[in-house]
Amino acid sequence: xxxxxxxxxxxxxxxxxxxxxxxxxxxxxxxxxxxxxxxxxxxxxxxxxxxxxxxxxxxxxxxxxxxxxxxxxxxxxxxxxxxxxxxxxxxxxxxxxxxxxxxxxxxxxxxxxxxxxxxxxxxxxxxxxxxxxxxxxxxxxxxxxxxxxxxxxxxxxxxxxxxxxxxxxxxxxxxxxxxxxxxxxxxxxxxxxxxxxxxxxxxxxxxxxxxxxxxxxxxxxxxxxxxxxxxxxxxxxxxxxxxxxxxxxxxxxxxxxxxxxxxxxxxxxxxxxxxxxxxxxxxxxxxxxxxxxxxxxxxxxxxxxxxxxxxxxxxxxxxxxxxxxxxxxxxxxxxxxxxxxxxxxxxxxxxxxxxxxxxxxxxxxxxxxxxxxxxxxxxxxxxxxxxxxxxxxxxxxxxxxxxxxxxxxxxxxxxxxxxxxxxxxxxxxxxxxxxxxxxxxxxxxxxxxxxxxxxxxxxxxxxxxxxxxxxxxxxxxxxxxxxxxxxxxxxxxxxxxxxxxxxxxxxxxxxxxxxxxxxxxxxxxxxxxxxxxxxxxxxxxxxxxxxxxxxxxxxxxxxxxxxxxxxxxxxxxxxxxxxxxxxxxxxxxxxxxxxxxxxxxxxxxxxxxxxxxxxxxxxxxxxxxxxxxxxxxxxxxxxxxxxxxxxxxxxxxxxxxxxxxxxxxxxxxxxxxxxxxxxxxxxxxxxxxxxxxxxxxxxxxxxxxxxxxxxxxxxxxxxxxxxxxxxxxxxxxxxxxxxxxxxxxxxxxxxxxxxxxxxxxxxxxxxxxxxxxxxxxxxxxxxxxxxxxxxxxxx
Numbered sequence: 055x056x057x058x059x060x061x062x063x064x065x066x067x068x069x070x071x072x073x074x075x076x077x078x079x080x081x082x083x084x085x086x087x088x089x090x091x092x093x094x095x096x097x098x099x100x101x102x103x104x105x106x107x108x109x110x111x112x113x114x115x116x117x118x119x120x121x122x123x124x125x126x127x128x129x130x131x132x133x134x135x136x137x138x139x140x141x142x143x144x145x146x147x148x149x150x151x152x153x154x155x156x157x158x159x160x161x162x163x164x165x166x167x168x169x170x171x172x173x174x175x176x177x178x179x180x181x182x183x184x185x186x187x188x189x190x191x192x193x194x195x196x197x198x199x200x201x202x203x204x205x206x207x208x209x210x211x212x213x214x215x216x217x218x219x220x221x222x223x224x225x226x227x228x229x230x231x232x233x234x235x236x237x238x239x240x241x242x243x244x245x246x247x248x249x250x251x252x253x254x255x256x257x258x259x260x261x262x263x264x265x266x267x268x269x270x271x272x273x274x275x276x277x278x279x280x281x282x283x284x285x286x287x288x289x290x291x292x293x294x295x296x297x298x299x300x301x302x303x304x305x306x307x308x309x310x311x312x313x314x315x316x317x318x319x320x321x322x323x324x325x326x327x328x329x330x331x332x333x334x335x336x337x338x339x340x341x342x343x344x345x346x347x348x349x350x351x352x353x354x355x356x357x358x359x360x361x362x363x364x365x366x367x368x369x370x371x372x373x374x375x376x377x378x379x380x381x382x383x384x385x386x387x388x389x390x391x392x393x394x395x396x397x398x399x400x401x402x403x404x405x406x407x408x409x410x411x412x413x414x415x416x417x418x419x420x421x422x423x424x425x426x427x428x429x430x431x432x433x434x435x436x437x438x439x440x441x442x443x444x445x446x447x448x449x450x451x452x453x454x455x456x457x458x459x460x461x462x463x464x465x466x467x468x469x470x471x472x473x474x475x476x477x478x479x480x481x482x483x484x485x486x487x488x489x490x491x492x493x494x495x496x497x498x499x500x501x502x503x504x505x506x507x508x509x510x511x512x513x514x515x516x517x518x519x520x521x522x523x524x525x526x527x528x529x530x531x532x533x534x535x536x537x538x539x540x541x542x543x544x545x546x547x548x549x550x551x552x553x554x555x556x557x558x559x560x561x562x563x564x565x566x567x568x569x570x571x572x573x574x575x576x577x578x579x580x581x582x583x584x585x586x587x588x589x590x591x592x593x594x595x596x597x598x599x600x601x602x603x604x605x606x607x608x609x610x611x612x613x614x615x616x617x618x619x620x621x622x623x624x625x626x627x628x629x630x631x632x633x634x635x636x637x638x639x640x641x642x643x644x645x646x647x648x649x650x651x652x653x654x655x656x657x658x659x660x661x662x663x664x665x666x667x668x669x670x671x672x673x674x675x676x677x678x679x680x681x682x683x684x685x686x687x688x689x690x691x692x693x694x695x696x697x698x699x700x701x702x703x704x705x706x707x708x709x710x711x712x713x714x715x716x717x718x719x720x721x722x723x724x725x726x727x728x729x730x731x732x733x734x735x736x737x738x739x740x741x742x743x744x745x746x747x748x749x750x751x752x753x754x755x756x757x758x759x760x761x762x763x764x765x766x767x768x769x770x771x772x773x774x775x776x777x778x779x780x781x782x783x784x785x786x787x788x789x790x791x792x793x794x795x796x797x798x799x800x801x802x803x804x805x806x807x808x809x810x811x812x813x814x815x816x817x818x819x820x821x822x823x824x825x826x827x828x829x830x831x832x833x834x835x836x837x838x839x840x841x842x843x844x845x846x847x848x849x
Contacts, residue, residue: 055090055404055426062428063400065090067362068336068410075335078122080321081328088329090407092424092460097347099171100409105344106170107334108411110159116335117159119328121148125321129314137304141196146310146317147189153320154181156327172330175323180316185309192302199299207298214291221248221284228278235260237273246292247285249275333410341365342411345402346419351459351494352376353399356415360398361405369530370414371395375496376421379515381489382534383508384498386519391530392498393430395519396464399496400428403462421494423462427453430466443471450484459492468497468504478503489513621704625729632730688738690714698739701731707739770794773804773843781817788818792846796827802847804834809842818844 060066073085091097110117128142138146160176162169192203201208225241225248233239235256242249244265251273252260262276277285310317336342340361357370373395375382384392402412406420429449450465457463469481478501485507488495497504508516520531688699690713697710701722708724718733774791776784788805795803807814822831827849834843 055092055407059400059426059428060089060404062430063397063404063426064362065401065404068401068405071339072332072336072410075332075339076328077119077332078325078328080122080124080325081119081332084325084329085332088408090404090426091409092407092422094347094349094422097407097409097422101344101347101406101411102171103330104333104337104409104411106172107330108337109170110172111331111334111338114159117156117331119152119156119324119331121152122321122324122328123148125149125317129318132307132311132314135311137300137307138310140193140199140303143189143193143303143306143310144196147186147193149317149320149324150182150186152324153179154183154186156324157181172327175327179320179323180313181320182313182316185313188309189306192306199302203302204298204305207295207302210291210295210298214288214295217284217288217291221281221288224281224284225250225278228280232260237268242275244275244277246289247277248281249277252276337411340411340413342413343416343418344411345406345414346417347406348419348421350376351380351421351423351492352419353403353421353494354419355399355402355412356418358398358402358412358414358418360394360401361413363394371398371530371532373399373517373532373534375399376494379513380492380494381485381508381511381514382496382517383485383504383514384496384517384519384532385500385505391519391532393466394530395532396428396430396466396496396498400426400462400464421462423494424458424460425456426462426464427457428464428466429453429468430464443477446471454484454487457488457491457493461493463488463493463495465495465497468499469501470499474501477501482507485514486511617705624703628729688733688736690718690733693720693733693738699736700739701729701735702737703731703735704729770798770800772800773806775806776814776818777806777808779814781814784814784817785821788821792825792828796848800848802845804839805844805846806839806842807844815841815844822846 069086069088072088073082076082076085091100123145125142125145128138128145131138131142157176157179160172160179162173192200194200199207201211222241229236229239229241229250232250235252237251237253240251242251247265249265250260250262251268252275254267254272254274257264257274257276260276260278262278263282264274264276266275267273340359352374353376354374356372358373359365359368359370369391371391373382384395386392402414402418403420403423403426405412407422412418412420429446450468453463465484468484469477469479471477472480481497481499481501481504485495485497485504489511505516508514515534517532517534520533693710693714695710695713698707699710699722700707701724704724706724708722708729710720711723711728712721714720714733719730720733721728722731722736770791774788776788779787784807792803805818807818809815819831822828822844829847829849831844831846833841834845838845
């Protein structure tokens with residue numbers, strides 16, 4: 055790919071951004087050297103690697119390649135038998151550590167199969183864990199080797215410590231005995247030997263070797279005679295230490311020799327992976343997608359955004375080329391986005407052929423070109439005595455010499471900078487030549503002649519960058535198939551140019567040009583009107599769909615609420631009637647007892663019967679009407695406690711909890727609701743009858759006074775455990791449990807609170823006294839839990 059187009063389309067700025075995402079210097083070097091390829095297979099492979107790296111980052115997060123350095127020189131030295139320095143060995147260790155980290159990151163679960171394009175690279179990494187562990191064990195930092203790196207080094211350092219302690223002991227003794235001779239009571243180092251700062255006037259009195267003096271000459275740094283031998287021993291030990299360190303480094307280097315080739319492969323693989331993951335990071339930064347590639351010269355960019363523009367302001371473009379037409383002529387006013395459009399197409403092509411994803415919608419398609427040529431911008435040169443037109447023509451000549459059917463050519467303001475008539479003719483000639491060469495070409499222009507050329511030539515298409523004349527602002531939308539207007543008169547008028555000048559200018563237009571511009575204006579108005587109407591229709595459809603959905607939801611909620619209200623009202627009315635009946639029956643029975651002696655019992659019984667019939671009539675009227683009766687009437691003799699039935703008026707399933715009386719009335723348990731219904735309102739379900747200990751007990755108490763029912767009694771435990779809770783924690787738990795047990799018609803329950811301090815038991819008893827449905831409570835007897843349990847009996 056020619057270097058000029060890379061500069062023209064600002065490809066280097068993308069590369070600079072890519073380089074920032076590489077973690078290692080070798081990886082950054084690969085980024086800086088990246089250029090577009092024209093090999094189709096190579097491009098597809100590079101795109102697959104970028105996409106797979108991006109997918110891994112989304113699934114597992116990013117991986118660090120920090121620690122990779124160019125150790126090629128060190129590996130060459132190993133090959134010829136040289137020993138590596140501490141710094142070089144640490145660089146090798148850092149590379150192997152990075153290899154281990156990357157290999158661990160690259161491992162995939164069986165559920166993540168099939169393999170992607172990066173699996174083989176990750177599998178080929180060899181961390182050499184044993185060798186790396188040995189290096190990190192022996193070398194602590196770039197300045198320090200571990201004491202246990204070798205037995206000899208450990209011994210030497212132990213001797214150095216002993217000798218150093220002896221030196222300090224001697225110096226401290228001299229320092230304490232000769233404090234008046236010293237400038238400061240401190241021990242210093244001069245030329246690697248321990249000294250004391252002696253006052254100059256005591257030089258002759260202080261035995262030792264002078265190593266240095268202060269700037270003023272008032273202080274001499276003297277090594278006392280008593281420690282000269284110890285200092286010499288310490289110096290010898292330091293030399294031995296250095297030799298031991300060199301032996302350790304030589305041994306570590308020898309361990310690396312067999313793995314030179316493996317380490318070199320690790321370096322190459324990690325550098326390439328760093329490069330690939332940098333491409334994935336760039337794609338994530340610009341919100342890119344992987345384009346499809348073809349060899350047919352077909353380009354289709356969907357919602358493409360130039361990566362160097364502000365992402366909050368850039369307007370996506372849609373463009374296609376190479377299928378129905380291979381030459382696209384873009385017209386429109388200045389600052390309308392024509393140049394950005396050309397640069398976007400060109401830069402996307404360069405990025406795609408470099409293995410980089412493009413900031414466009416999924417499904418965008420690019421072609422593989424051998425060369426991309428661009429003549430964009432003012433290339434006027436004073437040094438070369440070239441005018442704007444001459445500079446453009448020089449560039450165009452080079453393009454025409456090299457362009458072929460595998461090239462993409464981009465021209466900005468083709469033919470500008472000279473006489474309009476000649477410039478237009480020259481532009482048409484250049485475009486015709488490229489069109490005949492089957493070149494994929496895009497050009498921007500203001501010339502009306504090129505618009506006519508596009509309208510009358512097969513394989514050539516017009517396009518325009520939309521411009522809002524009312525606001526004098528471009529919309530930056532590209533409209534293919536529509537020639538654009540320059541809008542010079544309209545813009546000038548909006549900016550305040552007098553009308554008589556504009557009219558004079560219009561009169562100087564040729565009749566054909568004016569008619570053509572009027573036609574374009576009419577087409578533009580029609581297009582804008584159609585688009586507005588289309589948007590309005592789409593808005594209306596969306597609004598209608600939304601209102602319809604809301605109406606359906608409201609109707610459903612209304613029906614549910616209506617059914618619920620009716621059901622609740624009937625249930626409440628029936629409950630009130632039952633209570634009224636029971637009260638009336640009880641009252642009349644008491645009156646009967648009192649009236650037996652007076653002989654008016656029969657009259658009272660007759661009145662009671664009339665009242666009962668009247669209440670039954672009201673009860674019947676309040677019952678939910680069921681238009682459809684039961685499919686099959688139920689015989690009272692065949693009905694058993696525990697049978698599954700459906701209450702038709704309530705549309706609820708329940709279980710028979712009492713046998714029907716003479717009038718056919720019986721109790722049915724429906725969840726927590728227990729209701730008196732008539733056998734005619736029931737439909738037998740094809741379900742097995744419920745049986746068990748609870749049912750045996752129910753059958754024994756199947757009269758109206760029997761309170762042990764089946765509903766929740768099978769699921770509610772006969773006891774609740776509050777041990778370990780505070781009083782504040784236990785009361786809500788106890789409340790809910792007692793409610794459930796009472797609704798389940800359990801006669802009594804056990805509350806386990808333990809003995810402890812007695813605070814929880816006192817709190818439970820205090821709370822039980824407040825509950826109206828609790829008949830009585832007592833502490834447990836022997837065998838029931840004693841004082842750690844309270845037995846609660848319900849009313």
